[in-house]
Amino acid sequence: MAPICKKAVVGNVTIDVAPLETISLELLLRGDERERMKLYAAAGSLGFFYLDVSDSEKHLTDVERLYSITENYFTQPEQELLKDIRENDEFRGYKGGKNWGSLEILRDDVNFSEELLPPIIQADSATVESFISTSHEIVHLLLAQLSKSLWPNSEKHLQDKHRATERNNSSLKVYRGPSLERRADVGDNTHTDGGSLTLLYTDKWGTQIELPWSKEWAWVEAKPGHAIVTVGDTLQALSGGRLYSCPHRVSQPVDGFEERWAVTYFFRPENNVSLVPL
Ligand SMILES: O=C(O)CCC(=O)C(=O)O
């Protein structure tokens, strides 16, 4: 039976809240088999779930720090932001407009050179690197656990398409918005994530997912101490459809300007991986 959505009241509207499972990072780290099965079920049904990272204090401190780094970055004069545009580069640099924007920093670039960070972020390179490296460990743990559930008695591993020796486009991406006077002005941005797994941290409503059983939209609640994890197209393809890449979009539940910051880690496979079952 399809799960029932809880309701929440935001301003003067009542919204449906997406029924996401919560998976404990701590239990996965301890090798808990039931938690591994819960992870597999969540990744194969909604393809969106919470990861409870509340025991990872350093990581959560990095996330908090990144919210202020993000705010400082986007409240610079526009001419500074425009310097970070990387034309024709899908994965790097600043993209944006009035009251919204994103900045993407590739993990391989930061490993290579700190000077590739925008000047206002260079003093915080230790936070950036620490967030990226912990996020990378977390997603690799999820990948290994999902592989074990997908192919319990075989030599196949999702990790074989995510080798440390190969270049890939994994990145830190931070966001401003959407935060507009009129909710109706937020453009449709429905998409699935192309990569393998996304970790999202935010403290406000914004993310909406399309429930696979009803095709209705439901809002993902922001929960302190939890990452919102998304399964991307790559894992859906490599798993032969047993993992689900769920359509989602970003909006705002009500009219009215309210700043929203989000910090994400996009975990992507080795460059040139074919999107076919392993
Ligand atoms: O900001 C968000 O809530 C999600 C952003 C997102 O879905 C994406 O960039 O792929």
Ligand SMILES: [Fe+2]
């Ligand atoms: Fe997305």
